[in-house]
Amino acid sequence: MKVKDLANSDLFTAITLPQGDREINGVYVGDLLSWVMGRAQSDNAWVTIMSNINILAVASLSDTSCIILAESVKLEEEVIKTAMDKEINILSTNMDIYNTAVYLSKVI
Amino acid sequence: MPDVLNFHFEVDGDDFKSAGHASFICKKNLRQLGISPEIIRRVSIAMYEGEINMVIHARGGSADVNVYEDCIEIILADKGPGIKNIKQAMQEGYSTATDNIRSLGFGAGMGLPNMKRYTDYMDIKSTVGEGTTITMKVNFE
Ligand SMILES: Nc1ncnc2c1ncn2[C@@H]1O[C@H](COP(=O)(O)OP(=O)(O)OP(=O)(O)O)[C@@H](O)[C@H]1O
Numbered sequence: 094m095k096v097k098d099l100a101n102s103d104l105f106t107a108i109t110l111p112q113g114d115r116e117i118n119g120v121y122v123g124d125l126l127s128w129v130m131g132r133a134q135s136d137n138a139w140v141t142i143m144s145n146i147n148i149l150a151v152a153s154l155s156d157t158s159c160i161i162l163a164e165s166v167k168l169e170e171e172v173i174k175t176a177m178d179k180e181i182n183i184l185s186t187n188m189d190i191y192n193t194a195v196y197l198s199k200v201i
Numbered sequence: 202m203p204d205v206l207n208f209h210f211e212v213d214g215d216d217f218k219s220a221g222h223a224s225f226i227c228k229k230n231l232r233q234l235g236i237s238p239e240i241i242r243r244v245s246i247a248m249y250e251g252e253i254n255m256v257i258h259a260r261g262g263s264a265d266v267n268v269y270e271d272c273i274e275i276i277l278a279d280k281g282p283g284i285k286n287i288k289q290a291m292q293e294g295y296s297t298a299t300d301n302i303r304s305l306g307f308g309a310g311m312g313l314p315n316m317k318r319y320t321d322y323m324d325i326k327s328t329v330g331e332g333t334t335i336t337m338k339v340n341f342e
């Protein structure tokens with residue numbers, strides 16, 4: 094499934110979608126950045142509740158296809174702007190992490 | 202082994218928000234050279250962990266990325282406090298990060314193990330009170 098398809102579903106909202114055509118090939122869940130860095134696979138969707146600006150470098154360098162912010166976590170304007178500059182897809186959902194993962198396992 | 206290309210970066214120790222920028226620019230440069238995504242990913246992860254360590258633990262430093270015919274070499278050098286026990290620092294889960302740093306998602310003690318895992322060669326030279334130099338290589342084959 095493509096990131097933009099997920100963004101179009103009712104349960105998710107796109108915060109940034111500069112590369113909507115990227116494919117989601119799996120999911121990694123985690124908030125500790127160097128675990129994500131070491132374990133997430135290229136083109137995974139990364140589900141987290143972390144919202145500080147450092148998530149952008151992690152998503153970009155580990156090459157995940159999008160960040161999914163669970164629990165309706167909000168981002169500061171500066172983070173959103175930088176995500177656009179770095180061409181990082183960010184989606185938001187009001188589901189918790191567990192339900193986000195369960196949902197993703199059904200649709201991707 | 203002749204130098205094909207060198208990228209040099211200064212890593213600011215105060216600027217937490219732009220930490221990772223050198224790795225980001227390096228990744229872009231390597232992409233333009235047409236290097237394979239898997240190699241770029243390994244270099245990016247290893248370099249980012251080293252870069253963020255210099256920001257968190259060593260008040261910044263410098264990063265040099267050398268592209269050779271058969272490998273990419275990353276050299277991270279800082280004049281921070283040094284690492285007293287390298288073997289201990291290399292263990293998964295070992296971290297001296299403060300609560301403040303941990304609240305940002307760092308401090309899992311996985312950075313150095315990631316650097317080891319994603320590179321074909323890693324050497325740490327460190328002197329307490331003087332600084333740390335980490336050399337890593339990712340082979341093309
Ligand atoms: N450049 C450095 N200068 C001084 N000490 C360092 C340096 N790099 C690492 N260390 C020491 O080694 C420890 C382990 O580093 P490592 O990157 O594995 O974990 P971390 O940075 O604490 O947490 P994480 O990387 O998971 O966010 C650090 O907590 C720190 O004490």
Ligand SMILES: [Mg+2]
Pocket residue numbers: 127250253254308311312313
């Ligand atoms: Mg670290």
